[in-house]
Amino acid sequence: MKKNEILEEILNEVEKHPEIMSRREALKYLSVSPMAASILAGATIGASSVSASSAKGKIVIVGGGLAGMSTAARLNNTLSNADITVIEPDPTSVSYQPGQTLVGAGLWDAADITYNRDDFLPSGVKLIKGSVTAFNPDSNSVTVDGSQEVTYDHMIIATGLMLNYAAIKGLDGVITSSGTDNASVKKTVGKDGVHSIYFRDGSTATWEGIQELVAKAKAHKGPEKLQAVFTHPNTPIKCGGAPKKIMYLVNSRLEEAGVRDKVELTLYPNGGKMFGVPEYHEAILQQYKDRGFKWHYAHNLVEIDTKGKVATFNHHWTEKGAWDEDLEEYGVELKSELVEVPYDFIHITPPMKAPDVVANSDVGSDKGWVPVTKETMRHVKYENVWCLGDVAAVPMGKTGGSVRKQYKVVVDNLVASMEGKSLPSKYGGYTVCPLITSIGTVMLAEFDWSKKPTPSFPLDPTKERWIWWLLKVYALKPMTIHGMLSGRA
Template sequence: MNEELKNSLEVLDRELKKQGLSRRDALKLAGLSSAAFLMNPSEADAATTVNASEAKGKIVIVGGGLAGMSTAARLTNSLSNPDITVIEPNSVSVSYQPGQTLVASGIWEKEDIVYNTEDFLPKGVKLINDKVVEFDPDNNKVVTKGGETISYDFLVIAAGLALNYGAIKGLEGVGYSSEANSEVSNKIGKNGTHSIYYADGAVNTWKGMQELISEAKSGKKLKALFTHPNTSIKCGGAPKKIMYLTNARLKEAGVRDNVEMTFYPNGGAMFGVKEYHDAIVKQFEARDMKWEYRNNLVEIDVDAKKATFENSWEEKGPWDADLEEYSVVKKSKMIERDYDFIHITPPMKAPDEIGNSAVGSEKGWVPVNKETLQHVKYANIFSLGDIAAVPMGKTGGSARKQYKVVVDNIIAAMEGKELTSKYAGYTVCPLITDIGKVMLAEFNWSKKPTPSFPLDPTQERYVWWLLKVYLLKPMTMYGMLSGKA
């Protein structure tokens, strides 16, 4: 096994032993049967043995991040004669994005989350270091920025999403999770204005957090704001995670009382699942963290440290005689707020070259059947990960379930069989609530908790901190990206 994986597991075993748990017991408790490879290689092989399909076809995968490369690995394991091409322009596309909150709070370093894409390229898979800019699904072709036309029998779109910072007046550019962007970093990462959604942004957030603590130690009364935009976002819990971790660091430094912390979500709830919403509200109240619903950041002056939010609400309107009910009138107003520290969660969208193409949709995301992940119009196209138009599916935990469905259904389609593999909407959010505490929120399209272990899922637990900090990264980097977990 990779030396890094070995070292991580040794630390995990040591920490679990303090809690009176073996690794096997912890995995069973968490319902992580697909992580058998973390026990020993022979069990991994036994757990992932499949009868290789003799089906043939040229498969092109757009996007070589976690979702795309995991799909390539599992297809390689599942086909006798695979013909797979991955098109990806970023040399660190597989970097471990869930670790960015840990980098931003000083728990990990940037080096702990950055990996070279080529190091995870499955044997026999062709990698084209370029970006697809044109889609021609009627003729089964894509065109790269470099001008190369590539044909396919089956296409997988796993290109992730774009961080649309420029949608906020006063900011510039579009960024991506694993790479800094000169336009974005021109305004973000300094002077109290931060964002964890790209790797260098996470590094700068930790610097900004330390500056906030230093100012608070001088006795100043400060304001820290945390935003959540009016678009779908990856990892819906991340805007709250960084707030919890900032709270923990301020408390650790003995200056929490000097900083007023307020969360400004665009929506009207803390979480889409009521049980988790209720738990988070109680956690916020216990930590004296404030919140104001229905506030969307629309403008910022990073030099003056002023943020403008559109605050919206509904009022009862005129009586509708036909419907025999009062109409609803939507209203809003702009509110300018000063800040000393702000964490910006940017609006997010599909990359324009995909969202505006024939394979995109009115909202930009790739429209697929939410269970089979097959394109609603083109039978030989599948999509997964952040860019797929499925409810609540923009997390690494979702991709871990989705890529197996995509592989099963591509092979079924290649063999002329019915697509029987179904994605049930499983999503998991390890919501960091403190240094040493995590609430493991698991749910699906029912919008009800779906815990895979016999514990109250609304409770913060140290064992889930161990899962988050020690287990999930090796499970992702050496499990998913090998097509086994």
């Protein structure tokens, strides 16, 4: 893609919402801003160099989402004798998932985030349009659709994860974010005030749900407020900020309609804090207080009555237990109770898990996720198996921003291992959460395993800024779609 095409794409996005920023203003900032120039450069000529290698070997990549396809592209750029096969059943696997928040809030359409796998298959890379149904790492092969054996010298696992709606009593379905086999989930999610932006169809329905909530609030009389409830489960999740982003955006839409005072907004997260990084935790708490949000920690959604509109949470806590001689301290005991919460609107972040085919195979682990040495991204048991993206067992990952760091590490290390060299590249746990705090502002929370802010820019990272809105809403998609998926950015 050429520079002016990308610029045009950014301006088209801007133009859809002149109330936030006009095309003229955006063009002015983009043309005076060297930031725009560097984004365009990143998407077209490559922000980091790839050294050529003549190493040989058959590489199979299981999964052709953002992680798998970007890795295929970068390997393809690197290896002069590339023999790469991607196995991916979903024709829209490379769709831009971070945009689902914006679709949910009515800022984008599903068409803005839907991209076709086949358009992004790098030249020369083979594609098998099927699903891996068995991993046989001891014989260096995978089985596709129950019958076809595909052998490899090196395998990269990038299957992504499953949205486990069925784990909540009253809901059904275990699906991917862009798959269309989601009828079981849509029986209960996407209507009657029950919404979820974590799958693409669900994000479209969420915008309808928000508009219904606004209409209901406008008609609402009496002192009792309508209840908007937002959940966060007890499993690792992709995009850990999204449960809060959609809350901030619902808040924006209610304010815009002048009915914010009619609705109570409450977050029920399973955990006991807003964010793992203390600085961001404190910043979010302040944002919640400023907006009059409520929150109740240690509540995990376990059941929902979609007819009666009641959500049931497992509320858990610890109490002082008996004296522990070995610990030389008092221990703690776990306590829990079920709490019923009536709702008018509920946003569900589903529990998430590794695909069963991964979890139940030798490449999986006791918790399902693929165990890798988190710095090198190499499988802990199989030296010719690598893993990245949502299915990898690395702490705090599961974002496109993590993948942007991980795929370079995987390519560097895989190529080095093919050349018989020691592994040169280490992942430090970097991830990024552009936390949308209103329509027009974002807090760019960047951090790594040190659990400290790791800002890329010399600005206070705990502040909400419109410049990050520009980055999140207008720049990251072209950077991802044209930069990462071509293996460059």
